[in-house]
Amino acid sequence: MSNLAFDRIVRMYGEALSRFAWGYVDGAADHDDLMQDILVAIWQALPRFRGDSSERTFVFRIAHNRGCSFVTRRRHDEPLTDTTPIADPHPGPDETLDEAGRRERLARAVRMLPEAQRQAVLLRLEGFSLGEIAALQATSEANVSVRLTRGRDRLRELLGGSGSDA
Amino acid sequence: MMTRGEWVEWERLWQSDRASGEHIEALIERTRRARRSLRLLRLLSTVIAVVALAIVAAALRHAGNPFEVTLGVVVGIGIVAVWMMDAANQRHATANVEAPADEYVAMRRVLCVRQVRFAELGWIVTALDLAFLIPWWIGGFKVHGGGFHAMQLLTMWGPLTLMGAFVWWTIRLRRRARAELARLVRSR
Numbered sequence: 001m002s003n004l005a006f007d008r009i010v011r012m013y014g015e016a017l018s019r020f021a022w023g024y025v026d027g028a029a030d031h032d033d034l035m036q037d038i039l040v041a042i043w044q045a046l047p048r049f050r051g052d053s054s055e056r057t058f059v060f061r062i063a064h065n066r067g068c069s070f071v072t073r074r075r076h077d078e079p080l081t082d083t084t085p086i087a088d089p090h091p092g093p094d095e096t097l098d099e100a101g102r103r104e105r106l107a108r109a110v111r112m113l114p115e116a117q118r119q120a121v122l123l124r125l126e127g128f129s130l131g132e133i134a135a136l137q138a139t140s141e142a143n144v145s146v147r148l149t150r151g152r153d154r155l156r157e158l159l160g161g162s163g164s165d166a
Numbered sequence: 167m168m169t170r171g172e173w174v175e176w177e178r179l180w181q182s183d184r185a186s187g188e189h190i191e192a193l194i195e196r197t198r199r200a201r202r203s204l205r206l207l208r209l210l211s212t213v214i215a216v217v218a219l220a221i222v223a224a225a226l227r228h229a230g231n232p233f234e235v236t237l238g239v240v241v242g243i244g245i246v247a248v249w250m251m252d253a254a255n256q257r258h259a260t261a262n263v264e265a266p267a268d269e270y271v272a273m274r275r276v277l278c279v280r281q282v283r284f285a286e287l288g289w290i291v292t293a294l295d296l297a298f299l300i301p302w303w304i305g306g307f308k309v310h311g312g313g314f315h316a317m318q319l320l321t322m323w324g325p326l327t328l329m330g331a332f333v334w335w336t337i338r339l340r341r342r343a344r345a346e347l348a349r350l351v352r353s354r
Binding site for chain 1: 172173176177179180181182183184185189190193194196197200201204260263264265266267268270271274342346349350353
């Protein structure tokens, strides 16, 4: 495949993919590794892109699949022990809720959602329509709507308030 | 009911994380390096298979009886089979990555099973390879003497190191594949 096509895709979706990856991992090193994994997978899959779905759907499906695989493999490599801290999305007493802090809390809460809900919520946060999410998840819009509603309720619960406090 | 304002606020907050142009260019460059490393790894696996076959071919020239000849041919076929299986697994690992999540998970399960089988086949072929090469090495000691001279390094210590590295790698590969498989089955 042409390097130009790949470079164009990374320039077009790289920023969104970088945010999307934060929905699966919480450390900068893991984030970099996952981004590389996603981009290599896109490069390998691009020759098979026939336009059956939109390019954006194609790219984000790959990102979700690789994100889930990465988490599954990483869980085995680094098993949780009794002393492993679990990220709590509720703010600590000293946590300053600036924009970056609120965004990090939102990402932590998103990472705690079940897989299908997480994918739907991440895509919603990236501005995908119900129809696009349904096409990407190979399911009905009604099902996506249920996933988003449950995801939103869980996010509210995890964030301990309304969305504006996220 | 969806609370639209809530989503809009979360969406705005989420998308306020902006990557710089330099970061995107660095990602492109990093991916190029990763692609080169992948090509290099594939080349390396072919080189290792060719070296293993060359060692077997060299030992076959000194085979003393039909049993040793048969064993050598079986080992050669086994090495080719292991190499082809590895190449097929590498192709399989990149297939269907753009499929819906359920299909992709099914493909990963199949891949994990194939990786476990690959590791086990690799151990069988390595054991047969050792059974075939050890008499040749013993004969070599008698003719060329022991120690670490070039011939010994090339025909014995080198292959032994390669076999050790291969077994160590396949143990890790099998352990990871089994763990991933268990997680995928549990998450069904």
